[in-house]
Each structure stands twice: as C-alpha cells, then as structure tokens.
Amino acid sequence: MSPAPAPAGAPVTVRAPAKVNLHLGVGAPRADGFHPLVTVYQAVGLHDDLTAAPAAPGEGLTLSLTARPHLDVSGVPLDATNLAVRAGLALAAHHGRPADARLHLDKSVPVAGGLAGGSADAAAALVALDRLWELQTPDADLLRLAADLGSDVPFALVGGSALGTGRGEVVDPAPDAGAWWWVVVPSDEGLSTPRVYRHHDELRPAAPAEPRPAHAVLAALRAGDVHALAAALHNDLQAPALDLRPDLADLLEAGERAGALRGLVSGSGPTCVFLCADVGAARSTAGALQESGRDGVLVVPAPVAGAHVLDVPREVG
Numbered sequence: 623m624s625p626a627p628a629p630a631g632a633p634v635t636v637r638a639p640a641k642v643n644l645h646l647g648v649g650a651p652r653a654d655g656f657h658p659l660v661t662v663y664q665a666v667g668l669h670d671d672l673t674a675a676p677a678a679p680g681e682g683l684t685l686s687l688t689a690r691p692h693l694d695v696s697g698v699p700l701d702a703t704n705l706a707v708r709a710g711l712a713l714a715a716h717h718g719r720p721a722d723a724r725l726h727l728d729k730s731v732p733v734a735g736g737l738a739g740g741s742a743d744a745a746a747a748l749v750a751l752d753r754l755w756e757l758q759t760p761d762a763d764l765l766r767l768a769a770d771l772g773s774d775v776p777f778a779l780v781g782g783s784a785l786g787t788g789r790g791e792v793v794d795p796a797p798d799a800g801a802w803w804w805v806v807v808p809s810d811e812g813l814s815t816p817r818v819y820r821h822h823d824e825l826r827p828a829a830p831a832e833p834r835p836a837h838a839v840l841a842a843l844r845a846g847d848v849h850a851l852a853a854a855l856h857n858d859l860q861a862p863a864l865d866l867r868p869d870l871a872d873l874l875e876a877g878e879r880a881g882a883l884r885g886l887v888s889g890s891g892p893t894c895v896f897l898c899a900d901v902g903a904a905r906s907t908a909g910a911l912q913e914s915g916r917d918g919v920l921v922v923p924a925p926v927a928g929a930h931v932l933d934v935p936r937e938v939g
C-alpha cells in the first residue's frame with residue numbers, strides 16, 4: 623500500500639508478489655461453499671508488475687499483457703473477467719466514478735499455479751488505480767474490496783508473512799525473524815482451485831469444522847529457525863493435488879534428494895516449492911532439478927513486500 627501521491631495523470635507501476643502457504647489447514651465446507659482456513663501466507667520474490675496509465679473519458683478499462691520468456695499466459699483473459707480489470711471496476715464503483723484507464727500487465731507468476739498470480743494482479747490494480755485516480759482510499763476499504771475479489775487478494779496487498787483465517791481473506795501480519803530461500807518449480811499444466819477443494823472434500827469427508835491450527839509454523843517464523851520451519855510445513859490440499867497429479871510426488875522427492883530441507887505443494891498446486899537452508903543450498907537444489915530436466919526452476923527470497931508502487935513506472939511499448 624502506497625504513501626506519497628504521484629503527479630496527476632502520470633503512469634503508475636505497482637509490483638505485487640506471488641505467495642506460498644507455509645501452513646494450509648482446511649476445515650469442512652461452510653454453508654456458502656467456501657472452506658474455513660487457517661493458513662500462513664508468505665510473499666515470495668516472484669511478482670507481476672501492473673502499470674496504470676490515464677485514458678480519455680469514456681474509454682473504459684483496457685488491458686494489455688506481456689510476460690517473461692517461456693511463461694504460458696494463454697489462460698489469462700484480457701476482458702472484464704480478468705481479476706485486474708474486475709478490481710479496477712470495483713474500485714471505480716466504490717467511489718462512484720468512471721473507470722477510465724489503460725492497464726498493462728507484465729506477468730512473471732505462473733498461471734493457475736497455486737501462487738495466487740491473479741490475486742496479485744487484482745491487488746496491484748487496486749493500488750495503481752487508487753494512485754492514478756488520486757482517490758486515497760483508506761486501507762480498510764481497499765482490504766474489503768480485495769476480499770470481495772478473492773480470498774487470496776487481501777494478502778497480496780499486505781505481503782510479508784501473515785496468518786489468514788475466515789476463508790483466507792482475514793489477514794494479520796505474523797512476526798517473522800527469518801530470511802528464507804525457496805526453490806519454485808512450476809508445472810506445464812495448471813490445476814483448478816475449486817477442483818482441488820472439491821477433491822479435498824471427497825478424500826476427507828469427515829474433515830473437522832475447525833481447521834488445523836498453525837502454531838508450529840508461527841513459532842518457527844518467530845524464531846527464524848529454518849529446520850523447525852521445514853518440519854512444520856503443512857498443506858491439507860497437498861493430498862488432493864497429488865491424487866490429481868501423481869507426477870508431483872516424484873518432483874517433491876527429487877527436490878528433497880537434491881538438497882532441499884522440505885518440498886511442499888503450493889496452495890492448490892501444481893507448483894511445488896522447496897525450503898532450503900540458505901541461498902547456496904537453494905541454488906544447488908535448483909541446479910540439480912534443472913539438470914534432471916525440470917524447466918522454469920526459480921530461486922526466490924522471502925518474505926517480500928505486498929503490492930507497492932515502484933518509484934520509476936515501467937515503460938509500456
């Protein structure tokens with residue numbers, strides 16, 4: 623979230639991070655179909671950049687897209703169903719003002735990967751358009767708009783490490799003394815989040831109403847203890863994700879054999895993330911996974927900031 627105002631009408635670029643869930647406890651579905659969660663989010667150094675530039679009155683919200691090399695963005699809609707556009711329309715409606723702006727999204731976060739890339743884009747659009755339109759929306763209102771857009775969106779505004787409750791939209795910063803290193807291994811094929819939740823319910827028909835608590839992960843973060851964190855990582859969506867994508871079990875094993883302390887499916891998957899003891903271990907784990915033929919392997923630090931304005935707007939060609 624952003625402090626000083628930019629000159630009126632100047633393009634604004636906002637950077638928003640991907641997330642991993644260090645703990646994802648899922649309870650039995652609520653009456654509204656959503657699952658109660660106790661989750662610990664962590665923002666990682668892999669992000670999308672969204673630039674908002676002025677448009678003529680009546681032009682509406684348009685969206686253009688570029689992506690880092692080899693990233694498959696064929697599944698990203700450019701119409702009003704895109705989460706960034708939905709965010710812009712919601713912000714304009716909240717203030718009763720026209721929604722005129724040109725949005726450009728430069729994507730680096732894998733699509734439908736369990737890394738909340740679309741949520742990052744929605745958060746980025748809220749922050750960028752709030753600045754471009756000089757609205758100075760209170761943080762509480764931005765968080766409410768974010769929650770209406772998706773369960774993961776409020777966290778993308780807040781960043782860092784945070785406890786998520788409710789359906790994931792209630793976010794409280796978590797003390798974190800660590801400087802963590804993750805290896806991120808995306809998958810060619812995405813996984814649908816609702817499908818993974820449905821499969822969770824099939825595999826765990828007697829899931830308790832109260833999700834599993836996150837005490838061990840929160841304590842490891844507070845202590846900055848990487849071995850304790852590796853031991854505590856937990857994801858109730860991992861079993862359904864692995865059942866839908868059995869190849870991921872081999873990947874988790876390969877990453878741990880290559881030197882990671884622990885491998886984990888990120889959120890609803892299929893991206894797998896590997897916690898490493900330090901940056902050297904992360905680089906050698908990534909190298910070994912690449913040599914064994916895995917594509918798109920990344921080494922990223924965490925935690926990083928939530929959606930924030932970049933000092934120098936990106937040029938949009």
Ligand SMILES: C[C@](O)(CO)[C@H](O)COP(=O)(O)OP(=O)(O)OC[C@H]1O[C@@H](n2ccc(N)nc2=O)[C@H](O)[C@@H]1O
Pocket residue numbers: 643646655656657658659661736738741771772773774775788789790815816819889890
């Ligand atoms: C898997 C996670 O990424 C973990 O952080 C999130 O729970 C998913 O968050 P998201 O993609 O922002 O999800 P939303 O856009 O709010 O919901 C998409 C769909 O996911 C399922 N969903 C999501 C969140 C939740 N607590 N329970 C659910 O059952 C529902 O089928 C819902 O229709």
Ligand SMILES: Nc1ncnc2c1ncn2[C@@H]1O[C@H](COP(=O)(O)OP(=O)(O)OP(=O)(O)O)[C@@H](O)[C@H]1O
Pocket residue numbers: 697698699703704705706732733734735736737738739740741743744774812813815889890891
């Ligand atoms: N800005 C966007 N970027 C990516 N996908 C988007 C966007 N807007 C809408 N979508 C749609 O949302 C779907 C899920 O995208 P996303 O990349 O956010 O998945 P995810 O990382 O698995 O999400 P989560 O971890 O929050 O469940 C995509 O398949 C696409 O159809």
